[in-house]
Amino acid sequence: MEERKIDALSPIRVGNVLFRNRIIAAPTTMHSMSNGELYPTEDAIEYFAQRAKAGAGMVTCAGVKFGDVADDGEHANWDLSVKNHRNRAHELAERIHYYGAKASMELMGIFPDGYTVSDGCSIMGSPPIGREIPISEMEKFKQGYADSAAALCELGYDAILFHFGHNIPVAQFLSPLTNHRTDQYGGSTENRVRYIAEILDAVRERVGKKMILEVRISGDEFEKGGIGLEESMKIAELIQDKIDILQVSAGMHNPKWMTWTHPCGFRPPVPNVYLAEAFKKSGRFHIPIGTLGAVDSLEEANVIVSSGKADFVSIARGFIADIDLIKKGMEGRTEDVVPCIKCMRCHDSTVYGTHFVCAVNPRAGMEEVYDRIEEEPQFCKKVAVIGGGPGGMRAALYAAARGHDVTLFEQKDHLGGQIVFADYVSFKYPLANYKNWLIHQVEKGPIDVKLNTKATPEMIQGYDAVIIAIGAEPLIIPVPGVENAVPATSVYGKEDTVGKEVVVIGGGQVGCETALHLAKSGIKATVLEMRDALAPDASTTHRDELMVEIGKEENFVTVTGAKVVSVAKNSVTYIKDGKEESISADTVILASGMKAKMEEADSFVPCAPEFAEIGDCVRARTVEEATREAFYAASNI
Numbered sequence: 005m006e007e008r009k010i011d012a013l014s015p016i017r018v019g020n021v022l023f024r025n026r027i028i029a030a031p032t033t034m035h036s037m038s039n040g041e042l043y044p045t046e047d048a049i050e051y052f053a054q055r056a057k058a059g060a061g062m063v064t065c066a067g068v069k070f071g072d073v074a075d076d077g078e079h080a081n082w083d084l085s086v087k088n089h090r091n092r093a094h095e096l097a098e099r100i101h102y103y104g105a106k107a108s109m110e111l112m113g114i115f116p117d118g119y120t121v122s123d124g125c126s127i128m129g130s131p132p133i134g135r136e137i138p139i140s141e142m143e144k145f146k147q148g149y150a151d152s153a154a155a156l157c158e159l160g161y162d163a164i165l166f167h168f169g170h171n172i173p174v175a176q177f178l179s180p181l182t183n184h185r186t187d188q189y190g191g192s193t194e195n196r197v198r199y200i201a202e203i204l205d206a207v208r209e210r211v212g213k214k215m216i217l218e219v220r221i222s223g224d225e226f227e228k229g230g231i232g233l234e235e236s237m238k239i240a241e242l243i244q245d246k247i248d249i250l251q252v253s254a255g256m257h258n259p260k261w262m263t264w265t266h267p268c269g270f271r272p273p274v275p276n277v278y279l280a281e282a283f284k285k286s287g288r289f290h291i292p293i294g295t296l297g298a299v300d301s302l303e304e305a306n307v308i309v310s311s312g313k314a315d316f317v318s319i320a321r322g323f324i325a326d327i328d329l330i331k332k333g334m335e336g337r338t339e340d341v342v343p344c345i346k347c348m349r350c351h352d353s354t355v356y357g358t359h360f361v362c363a364v365n366p367r368a369g370m371e372e373v374y375d376r377i378e379e380e381p382q383f384c385k386k387v388a389v390i391g392g393g394p395g396g397m398r399a400a401l402y403a404a405a406r407g408h409d410v411t412l413f414e415q416k417d418h419l420g421g422q423i424v425f426a427d428y429v430s431f432k433y434p435l436a437n438y439k440n441w442l443i444h445q446v447e448k449g450p451i452d453v454k455l456n457t458k459a460t461p462e463m464i465q466g467y468d469a470v471i472i473a474i475g476a477e478p479l480i481i482p483v484p485g486v487e488n489a490v491p492a493t494s495v496y497g498k499e500d501t502v503g504k505e506v507v508v509i510g511g512g513q514v515g516c517e518t519a520l521h522l523a524k525s526g527i528k529a530t531v532l533e534m535r536d537a538l539a540p541d542a543s544t545t546h547r548d549e550l551m552v553e554i555g556k557e558e559n560f561v562t563v564t565g566a567k568v569v570s571v572a573k574n575s576v577t578y579i580k581d582g583k584e585e586s587i588s589a590d591t592v593i594l595a596s597g598m599k600a601k602m603e604e605a606d607s608f609v610p611c612a613p614e615f616a617e618i619g620d621c622v623r624a625r626t627v628e629e630a631t632r633e634a635f636y637a638a639s640n641i
């Protein structure tokens with residue numbers, strides 16, 4: 005194989021530590037996996053160890069809290085004050101070391117007792133709470149940092165990540181938006197940095213040069229009156245002698261700025277790199293600078309490192325979507341890396357959910373379990389997959405990877421199913437990338453693809469197994485004149501035919517995204533939603549981001565609590581607050597949901613000895629469910 009020089013994989017020495025490469029697995033809390041335990045559970049240990057096994061130079065675990073440690077309902081808060089907890093934390097470090105990576109732990113700076121930096125400031129975008137933390141408590145809190153750092157050093161960790169960005173509680177000292185103190189910790193940049201600097205000094209005093217201290221800051225908070233690029237550099241200059249690596253992130257932890265902390269489709273690809281680059285180019289820093297944010301492949305990381313824009317690249321979601329991204333990159337197979345669709349289901353599932361999930365990687369967080377329980381098929385079977393949408397394609401890929409002889413039937417002249425719409429929507433480009441990845445994988449795989457072929461039960465005779473993924477169809481609401489409306493799915497690519505004003509019936513995620521897409525193209529889009537909130541079906545973080553984008557769009561008009569009673573060619577009549585109203589439109593668009601093609605799906609069930617229905621034909625849902633069901637179905641054939 006041709007040897008390629010990959011700068012992102014070149015070793016780098018920082019202080020006393022030699023990193024095998026410049027890729028850092030960014031911290032991702034394993035809250036739901038931790039089951040409320042205040043120590044790294046086996047699931048969490050394995051999750052982080054997998055990142056080391058996958059080739060990261062350093063793995064940042066999340067995380068250790070101090071002070072009054074309890075399950076905060078969102079983060080894995082490991083408590084190092086208990087001996088048995090320390091044992092598990094030690095095991096975590098060693099399981100990472102086993103694979104040749106350095107082990108880092110994030111220290112979570114969440115103030116106790118509802119204290120905040122200043123009176124009435126808000127934590128992570130919540131309503132204003134809290135009393136200004138007094139200096140006596142700050143001293144205790146600082147001591148907590150130092151004690152935890154000393155414990156981590158003793159437990160064999162190589163590094164600590166201090167999260168002083170995203171306007172999380174401790175970082176709120178840094179920002180003029182949240183720090184309104186009048187003592188020596190408020191006012192000038194020097195004063196606002198003072199407490200952070202004291203924490204770092206206290207930690208260094210305890211761990212000396214034995215540990216790498218990495219600090220994450222926001223290179224720009226983007227909000228008026230907040231930290232901008234110049235001030236973030238000034239902050240970094242004031243602490244750089246106390247730390248070893250500076251990680252330049254962006255944004256704040258509130259709905260408005262989370263599209264930067266966890267860049268999504270509303271942002272361009274790798275949108276934060278320019279900040280690290282500015283730090284590097286300024287010539288003001290003598291420590292390595294890291295970047296992160298939507299870096300999803302070794303190739304992207306390599307471009308960043310080799311062009312000198314950053315020395316380290318941290319990756320969170322890229323590893324969740326495809327744990328093999330380094331391996332594939334080394335083998336020159338970047339095209340095979342599963343693209344992250346930036347849906348934030350991973351985040352929402354681990355923070356607010358019941359079990360950690362990824363929309364495009366059903367093995368996420370369970371890699372080792374599946375490696376263990378997956379059984380080789382006894383013999384190569386003839387498998388028919390009906391439907392070339394995301395579920396069907398993924399099922400075909402999984403079945404083919406297991407060595408089966410797979411035929412994929414698609415009635416249209418192209419693959420992609422419901423998600424082809426992503427090609428037309430600027431902010432859905434990560435989903436379009438995923439769709440293109442699926443198509444490319446199917447086309448190059450050993451799969452017999454039959455386009456323009458509407459499968460019938462007769463055609464499936466003779467197959468050993470059938471996976472039915474025929475999807476759903478628009479749900480037509482029973483109101484007079486509904487035939488005058490066009491389904492949302494048929495609008496994409498034909499935006500120039502809908503006129504200047506549209507009414508979208510249904511304000512779920514699909515309706516909102518359709519309306520937003522049209523509004524962004526200069527079309528006035530009024531959404532009529534029966535419930536009192538838009539997009540309640542969207543994942544929490546994505547919904548937050550969507551609402552922020554909708555809020556920016558003058559062309560997007562929302563009418564909630566509106567029950568549609570009739571539709572005419574150019575108008576819709578609805579009842580709101582007991583009053584009947586009409587609204588005119590050049591086109592009326594129906595986004596009132598999808599209906600599973602259950603009956604048609606069932607007709608294929610008797611055709612083969614083994615069968616499974618997956619995705620929207622079971623119940624109209626998301627890529628996540630379709631992908632998971634595809635994996636389960638194929639894994640059992």
Ligand SMILES: Cc1cc2nc3c(=O)[nH]c(=O)nc-3n(C[C@H](O)[C@H](O)[C@H](O)COP(=O)(O)O)c2cc1C
Binds near residue numbers: 034110350
């Ligand atoms: C599932 C998930 C959990 C996260 N948990 C943490 C956390 O506990 N601490 C933290 O500092 N950042 C956390 N983050 C943020 C990531 O470390 C990273 O900053 C962010 O996801 C952007 O990187 P990416 O685009 O490579 O995902 C989390 C992100 C995700 C997706």
Ligand code: SF4
Binds near residue numbers: 321322343347351365
């Ligand atoms: S759940 Fe969504 S955002 Fe998270 S890694 Fe998977 S595809 Fe990306």
